[in-house]
Amino acid sequence: MTLFEKLNQHFEETFPSAGITAPNDLQEKVLQRSKQGGDLLLVAGKSAGKSVATAIAALEKVPEQCEGSPRVVIICADSEQAKLTAALLVKVSRRKEIYVELAHDKGNMIEQRNHIFEGADIVVGTAKRIYDLYIQNGINMGKLKLFILDDAETMLKETTIGQLRRVADSLPKCQRMIFANALGPKLEKVMDDLLLNPLVLEF
Template sequence: MPFKKLHSDIQEKLEYLDIIKPTPFQSSSIPVIKSGANVFCTASKGSGKTTTLILTTLQKLKCEAVGNAPRAVVLVENKERAMELYDAFLMYTKHNSLRVYVGYEQLHVDVQKSEIFMGIDILISTPKSMNKLFLLNGVNISELKIFSIDDAEFLIQNLAYTALMSITKSIKKCQFVLYSEQMHPKLKRFESFFMEYSKIVSI
């Protein structure tokens, strides 16, 4: 039972939300992600990928704020998805000290830089916005522990793919977890770059 081995704060929140039993995908993926390996997670819509992303991020950060630099990054396709995921994270972080921040292209990069500088734990962003922050030294990645990509099919587009490759070149030591419905050949290519020695969980 993967939920039984999660942080007590997460278990309490799951109980409050009446989420008792993990989906088959969660049973398979959570222990592998918790092990610290780079993971390609592929499963159909509705299998619990987003909840898995949130739970494993919270687990990695031990449900508490530390320092000022982000320790988790979640990359998404666009502003709409960023806001959806931000709201989903808030359901789980409402009663702990974790600070979640959302950035996207429409929000001026200087605003993002100054707000991130104030101190965050989890950064949700789009590839273009994140890459711009990197180029302007707007985000400190020295404390990064986990980098997740939600619904990663959007990375098949050249602009998003190029932005991600640029971002990951600067990251030295970090766990990468990529979620998608199918394993596209272009996503598999990441194995030669930042997804070294990765494992695959497919349901």
């Protein structure tokens, strides 16, 4: 049985209902890396399946509901992408009662903070809102297992890079993944700051 088949079985065959019938090569390799541990830089085009890979990696780290602080934080390009990613995670994990909470710029930050405090296994949001919650002690990173930047090439403003560095500096020893549509000099610098000896996959 493959890693994906085991994960789908664990989540009671919910992957097909979310449109995920079998992983492509990219998703299989991301799942393998999530299982192995170690940082990852993934460079692939918009239609390559990175959003599904993000969900698979997150659920591999949180197969069951956890108590206390989040185990996975996913930072997306914008609020809409955060909502889509969270919706996919909720659909797949619905039979395990894993708590997925949003933390994006278009939501009420106090409500988001309260929901995270009440118990969030996975937090999906935007760089600015995750940063704002972090500096106000609204999100505890102490038990984090996986930190993902999705569409990282959209997060290269100096202000955003500074926010990401500050959050990343606070993380415990955990796995970090950066997903991007394209790799350029500025993103390479961010990669050097945020990742430790990453596996680099290009599709």
